[in-house]
Amino acid sequence: MTILITGADGYLGWPTTLRLADRLDERIVAVDNFSRREWVTESGSVSAVPIDETEGRFDGLDNVSFVSGDVADRDFVTQLLEVYEPETVLHLASQPSAPYSAINGERALFTQQNNISMNLNLLHGLHEAGLEDTHFIETTTTGVYGAPSFTIPEGGATMENQGERDEVPFPAMGGSWYHQTKSFEAGNMRLAEKEWDLPISDVRTAIVYGTETEETESLGSPTRFDFDYYFGTVVNRFCAQAVAGYPITVYGKGEQRKPMVSLKDAVESLANLVEQGHSGEGVDVYNQVTRPVAIIELAETIVEVGEEFGLDAEIKHYENPRTENEEHKMEMENERFAELVGEQQQDLEEGIRDILGTLVEYQDRIVAHEDRFLPGVLTE
Numbered sequence: 001m002t003i004l005i006t007g008a009d010g011y012l013g014w015p016t017t018l019r020l021a022d023r024l025d026e027r028i029v030a031v032d033n034f035s036r037r038e039w040v041t042e043s044g045s046v047s048a049v050p051i052d053e054t055e056g057r058f059d060g061l062d063n064v065s066f067v068s069g070d071v072a073d074r075d076f077v078t079q080l081l082e083v084y085e086p087e088t089v090l091h092l093a094s095q096p097s098a099p100y101s102a103i104n105g106e107r108a109l110f111t112q113q114n115n116i117s118m119n120l121n122l123l124h125g126l127h128e129a130g131l132e133d134t135h136f137i138e139t140t141t142t143g144v145y146g147a148p149s150f151t152i153p154e155g156g157a158t159m160e161n162q163g164e165r166d167e168v169p170f171p172a173m174g175g176s177w178y179h180q181t182k183s184f185e186a187g188n189m190r191l192a193e194k195e196w197d198l199p200i201s202d203v204r205t206a207i208v209y210g211t212e213t214e215e216t217e218s219l220g221s222p223t224r225f226d227f228d229y230y231f232g233t234v235v236n237r238f239c240a241q242a243v244a245g246y247p248i249t250v251y252g253k254g255e256q257r258k259p260m261v262s263l264k265d266a267v268e269s270l271a272n273l274v275e276q277g278h279s280g281e282g283v284d285v286y287n288q289v290t291r292p293v294a295i296i297e298l299a300e301t302i303v304e305v306g307e308e309f310g311l312d313a314e315i316k317h318y319e320n321p322r323t324e325n326e327e328h329k330m331e332m333e334n335e336r337f338a339e340l341v342g343e344q345q346q347d348l349e350e351g352i353r354d355i356l357g358t359l360v361e362y363q364d365r366i367v368a369h370e371d372r373f374l375p376g377v378l379t380e
Contacts, residue, residue, distance in 0.1 A: 007093030146173025155285030210263030254296030
């Protein structure tokens, strides 16, 4: 059995690759072109936690073969699938930043071309290579749901009109040019399943937080940790602000709730999904979220936990530059995900404690780039 993982150098991709390499005997083909590193450098920032250089990053992993390449390149994908004939494709590669995609039209266009091209190349590549039994797993985002007032289902919804009822996909309501790519890709996956009967799983990933997993710690090879405005998730960025002695930047009231999941739970669920396979019917959708958390609750938890590390963090409210309901509760079903992940690996407070414990060692590195907490001019 061969497992192909795209975006294997990324924040989620690296620890997931290590988890699968440690847990399974199957051959793992890790693919990346290290673009994430370039985008963060372009934003004028760095990973708070130093990570291995690209050269030799995957050396020493006995059952992992690394292939450098761009999944947005159709010819590369065609050759990749023909050579390795994977039984599972775990597609984690993308330009994942909503703020980056919103900088200007050029980056919005790049984000949509890049992400949708990768998705289509893999789906069509599997079909054209005759690999229609291959389980295709992609991490999209809970951002495809937007912010509806009702509880978000895990997948589709029942719609009734003029006395007739049917199951329909949840409408694409993404709030950024990046989120819209994932909405489009979800539609592509539904079409691929319908046309070619491909076994597909759509893992709608929430805001991920954390620094380490068991494998990154034991190997001494951490995953990247971004904290800048463009690529740092809100939890990770807030924690870095606390360590730098910078005000925690809460937009508006901060009562809006956002779906969150720890890095440990995200990695565990993906590894379990690779092992258990597809259900055998339709597109399997998982809301990869532990629970929604109010932004102000997040900030207050960081302040409280930060005291254990001698941090005197403060919260400041700023005018919200985003168009959003600042009291939105974000209710979301996650029964299938909860069953997939099994016992929760880490809750929010534990995750924050781990993050702060790691980041205090790199306080000077964060302080040197604290101007990246807010949007600024990118390097060319």
